[in-house]
């Protein structure tokens with residue numbers, strides 16, 4: 001699956017219609033969650049049926065019918081996906097928050113999803129027209145990507161995304177990418193940390209890019225400014241918008257950087273081992289610096305897995321147990337505080353702490369592979385957001 005993103009240029013009235021479509025998608029999703037809570041929905045098919053009931057009820061919900069029927073289905077699927085995820089978490093007995101489906105509130109950043117109907121690309125592929133009853137009309141597509149390369153029937157979905165700086169269309173293109181790669185005779189374990197973005201088992205370190213710090217400062221400044229504005233004031237609205245735009249810019253830049261890095265790592269290795277960090281817990285951390293690098297790390301991992309599939313390089317995630325404590329040479333436990341940068345073992349091994357951890361990660365991965373052959377994780381669900389940056393796909 002490839003995702004191309006382009007900006008939609010239209011007029012205020014057209015954007016208002018996109019807003020109405022986005023609102024309707026959210027309405028369908030929330031209504032289904034409500035019906036599920038009330039026990040009226042037990043399965044995916046019930047969710048589909050329920051969206052039909054909503055659209056048939058033109059008296060009470062006249063707007064639902066305006067949204068293209070396959071788009072209505074797509075939002076019923078979204079609702080069911082969040083319910084199914086909850087069931088799944090319960091089954092797996094995940095400790096703590098199981099992700100009970102929540103109602104989506106209004107947010108600037110939101111989207112509506114069309115499948116293969118309800119939209120039309122112009123023959124020159126520079127204009128996108130929405131053909132459902134919201135009548136949003138024709139938008140000019142702005143972006144560096146060229147859709148000419150693909151056939152219309154390869155476009156599975158069109159997602160309209162409202163961001164802080166305008167409206168975007170994401171084209172999800174059915175295209176399985178496979179590329180040839182020479183054997184590099186190299187395998188790498190990567191250890192992530194706050195001091196460096198990662199350290200590998202050969203002692204090679206990649207530093208956090210400077211813009212991580214700069215972005216962090218900028219966001220902090222805007223957050224402070226926001227907290228000083230009066231509740232409900234115009235100024236607050238403006239500042240919140242600026243903060244949203246800043247976040248968006250930051251995550252684009254970050255995504256761009258990790259994408260390129262991940263591709264380089266995959267191209268120069270025959271196997272990559274990483275730690276299976278529970279990113280969802282990590283991102284919740286309130287320390288901004290940590291949350292920025294955690295988010296970067298989780299994107300990095302997604303891209304590693306993506307390019308791993310493209311180039312046929314296994315990406316193996318191992319449980320992060322004792323990777324920084326164990327000695328990679330003799331296996332003895334060498335406890336160290338966070339500030340101890342060197343691993344020093346009685347067996348005589350003296351090594352950079354992160355390098356020692358990276359070796360442990362690689363060894364654990366090889367061990368895991370030797371017992372479970374051929375299991376790589378895949379992440380092909382439509383919920384993934386890999387393409388949130390337009391620059392990502394020019395690989």
Ligand SMILES: [Zn+2]
Nearest residue numbers: 327330345347
């Ligand atoms: Zn040792």
